[in-house]
Amino acid sequence: MENKKHRILVVDDEQSILELLTYNLEKEGYEVKSASDGIKAVEVAKAFNPEVILLDIMMPNQDGVETCRQIKENKDLNNTFVIFLTARSEEYSEVAAFDVGADDYITKPIKPRALMSRINAYFRRELKGKKDQILSGDLLIDRSSYTVRLNGDEIILPKKEFELLHFLVKNPNEVFNRDELLKNIWGTDVYVLARTVDVHIRKIREKIGDSYITTVKGVGYKFSIE
Amino acid sequence: MENKKHRILVVDDEQSILELLTYNLEKEGYEVKSASDGIKAVEVAKAFNPEVILLDIMMPNQDGVETCRQIKENKDLNNTFVIFLTARSEEYSEVAAFDVGADDYITKPIKPRALMSRINAYFRRELKGKKDQILSGDLLIDRSSYTVRLNGDEIILPKKEFELLHFLVKNPNEVFNRDELLKNIWGTDVYVLARTVDVHIRKIREKIGDSYITTVKGVGYKFSIE
DNA sequence: TACTTAACTTAACAATTAGTTAATGATTAG
DNA sequence: CTAATCATTAACTAATTGTTAAGTTAAGTA
Numbered sequence: 058m059e060n061k062k063h064r065i066l067v068v069d070d071e072q073s074i075l076e077l078l079t080y081n082l083e084k085e086g087y088e089v090k091s092a093s094d095g096i097k098a099v100e101v102a103k104a105f106n107p108e109v110i111l112l113d114i115m116m117p118n119q120d121g122v123e124t125c126r127q128i129k130e131n132k133d134l135n136n137t138f139v140i141f142l143t144a145r146s147e148e149y150s151e152v153a154a155f156d157v158g159a160d161d162y163i164t165k166p167i168k169p170r171a172l173m174s175r176i177n178a179y180f181r182r183e184l185k186g187k188k189d190q191i192l193s194g195d196l197l198i199d200r201s202s203y204t205v206r207l208n209g210d211e212i213i214l215p216k217k218e219f220e221l222l223h224f225l226v227k228n229p230n231e232v233f234n235r236d237e238l239l240k241n242i243w244g245t246d247v248y249v250l251a252r253t254v255d256v257h258i259r260k261i262r263e264k265i266g267d268s269y270i271t272t273v274k275g276v277g278y279k280f281s282i283e
Numbered sequence: 284m285e286n287k288k289h290r291i292l293v294v295d296d297e298q299s300i301l302e303l304l305t306y307n308l309e310k311e312g313y314e315v316k317s318a319s320d321g322i323k324a325v326e327v328a329k330a331f332n333p334e335v336i337l338l339d340i341m342m343p344n345q346d347g348v349e350t351c352r353q354i355k356e357n358k359d360l361n362n363t364f365v366i367f368l369t370a371r372s373e374e375y376s377e378v379a380a381f382d383v384g385a386d387d388y389i390t391k392p393i394k395p396r397a398l399m400s401r402i403n404a405y406f407r408r409e410l411k412g413k414k415d416q417i418l419s420g421d422l423l424i425d426r427s428s429y430t431v432r433l434n435g436d437e438i439i440l441p442k443k444e445f446e447l448l449h450f451l452v453k454n455p456n457e458v459f460n461r462d463e464l465l466k467n468i469w470g471t472d473v474y475v476l477a478r479t480v481d482v483h484i485r486k487i488r489e490k491i492g493d494s495y496i497t498t499v500k501g502v503g504y505k506f507s508i509e
Numbered sequence: 510t511a512c513t514t515a516a517c518t519t520a521a522c523a524a525t526t527a528g529t530t531a532a533t534g535a536t537t538a539g
Numbered sequence: 540c541t542a543a544t545c546a547t548t549a550a551c552t553a554a555t556t557g558t559t560a561a562g563t564t565a566a567g568t569a
Contacts, residue, residue: 136411155400160408161387162401174381175388182386185362202456203499215527216501252545253529259547274537274544441516479518481556500526500555 062088063180066107068098068124069142070116074167078111081169085177095119099127102134108183109176114143114154122149122157129158138179142167191226193282196269198226205265212264217242221257225270225280234277254278288314289406292333294324294350295368296342300393304337307395311403321345325353328360332471334409335402340369340380348375348383355384359466364405368393419452419508422495431491438490443468447483451496451506460503480504 065087067078075091082089090105092098096119102110110128114121121141128134140161141154151162161179163172189200197206203219205212214222220242225233233241235251243249258270258278271281291313293304301317308315316331318324322345328336336354340347347367354360366387367380377388387405389398417424423432429445431438440448446468451459459467461477469475484496484504497507 151394151397152400155397155404158404158407160404168377171377171381171388174378178381178384178386181384199456201458202505203458203502204456213497213499216499217528249528250530252531255545256529256547262546272545443517475517476519478520478556482518482558484556485558498556 062086063109064088064090064105064107065109065111065176066090066092066098066102066105067111068092068095068116068121069111069113070094071113074113074142077167077169078172081173082176085173087176095121095124098124099131102128102137103131106133107137109138109140109179111140111142114141114149115147122153125154125159126157140175191223193226193229193280194269196226196265198223207265214261214264218257218261218264221254222261222265222270222280225278229280229282232273232276232279238277288312289335290314290316290331290333291335291337291402292316292318292324292328292331293337294318294321294342294347295337295339296320297339300339300368303393303395304398307399308402311399313402321347321350324350325357328354328363329357332359333363335364335366335405337366337368340367340375341373346375348379351380351385352383366401417449417452419455419506420495422452422491424449424452433491440487440490444483444487444490447480448487448491448496448506451504455506455508458499458502458505464503 063086065082067075067082067089068091069075069078070093072093075093079089079091090101090107092101094116098110098112112121112125116124121143125139125141128137128139135158138160139158140163141159142163142165143149143154144165154162161175163175191198191200195208199206200223203213203216205214205219205222221238224238224241235254238254239247239249239251258272262270269280271279273279291308293301293308293315294317295301295304296319298319301319305315305317316327316333318327320342324336324338338347338351342350347369351365351367354363354365361384364386365384366389367385368389368391369375369380370391380388387401389401416426421434425432426449429440429442431440431445431448447464450464450468461480464480465473465475465477488496495506497505499505
């Protein structure tokens with residue numbers, strides 16, 4: 058599977074913190090880049106286009122607040138989720154941070170596990186409501202739009218046909234008899250002839266071709282994938 | 284103006300904290316409801332449908348962690364942004380909180396101004412991306428003027444029609460059933476027949492043509508874009 | 510405020526489509 | 540070869556959606 062890694066940029070002038078964060082984030086499966094001051098951070102951000110920036114507030118050259126402001130003003134970057142890191146002792150206020158567009162604010166010392174939970178929570182939220190798709194060979198089954206894409210062509214299936222295909226695709230290479238299919242797609246409380254399945258299979262094949270759903274004689278149907 | 288207030292639910296067993304939070308949030312312009320334990324919180328949440336819940340962790344009857352879990356499991360509530368409140372001394376861990384779906388985590392003592400900044404930041408983020416204009420194919424949807432431009436022709440839609448179209452365009456290719464549309468556009472507290480949606484769809488199609496909104500039989504409607 | 514218009518909702522009926530059944534023809538396995 | 544099983548078609552029924560019109564409510568204006 059080609060699940061693209063999420064991109065995170067960490068910015069801090071202390072090398073040890075950069076290393077700590079980078080190590081933990083990469084272990085968690087993120088793609089990480091780092092910068093050691095605010096000016097470099099903006100440069101890297103433009104090229105790397107991170108989804109999250111962990112931004113130290115107090116830095117030489119250009120502090121985090123100013124850096125954040127620049128990021129939030131940049132058309133390409135202003136959707137980035139910015140998390141400020143700050144030592145409790147520093148006088149920068151949380152209020153000021155949020156005023157320049159910060160999205161979160163964490164005080165040092167950094168507790169790696171807690172930080173990871175926070176970041177994972179962010180991505181969980183981001184991904185929710187997103188695609189509910191199954192790609193199988195050249196078939197793309199999209200539950201949210203009730204469509205099947207076959208070589209780019211979009212085919213809208215009626216509900217039952219879609220549910221049936223979706224069910225089979227979800228369980229590839231597994232054979233189901235008609236009663237099992239009825240039970241799973243029609244539900245247990247409906248009385249429908251088993252032959253009805255045949256007709257729906259027929260309709261589906263008519264639309265996507267015969268090569269996907271295989272008949273297993275004496276048993277039932279399955280979605281075949283090599 | 285009819286800028287609907289954002290809804291926030293605060294949950295804490297200490298009356299004084301409820302009052303502090305309610306006071307500050309209302310001053311900031313939010314619509315606030317409160318609950319004094321986890322069980323009541325879930326009840327209130329179902330009726331009030333808040334956008335943000337401030338949730339104390341340690342409470343009698345049912346603690347915040349369990350409450351959060353229930354909220355995140357509820358289909359209608361799981362988009363709510365949950366912020367945990369916890370005393371630094373309590374042994375509940377930040378990690379555990381995020382594991383049950385928390386979206387943010389703040390330690391007491393509560394600094395009202397900082398908390399407000401945080402919540403404002405959340406809504407700022409939410410509202411962003413709800414841009415005033417959406418261009419989709421040859422349709423330009425302009426929220427500020429409630430107009431739709433189609434090949435240069437300007438069409439003014441009445442509110443409900445506009446909101447409906449806007450919602451669909453904002454979530455292209457995603458099918459919504461009538462109840463979901465009612466909930467999102469009419470709100471949870473209005474009782475309107477589901478078929479009302481059909482009539483509005485009809486009116487929209489009359490004005491912009493039939494080719495944009497697709498009916499998915501047995502399911503609902505979607506805005507189609509290749 | 511009363512008048513006027515537009516928006517919104519409901520209800521009724523028409524049109525369409527999905528879903529099911531049943532009948533017939535084709536295929537396969539033993 | 541022949542039962543059994545599946546494919547296919549067509550006809551039928553049930554469910555869903557489209558459309559219109561009329562009744563209500565809300566908004567705007569003199």
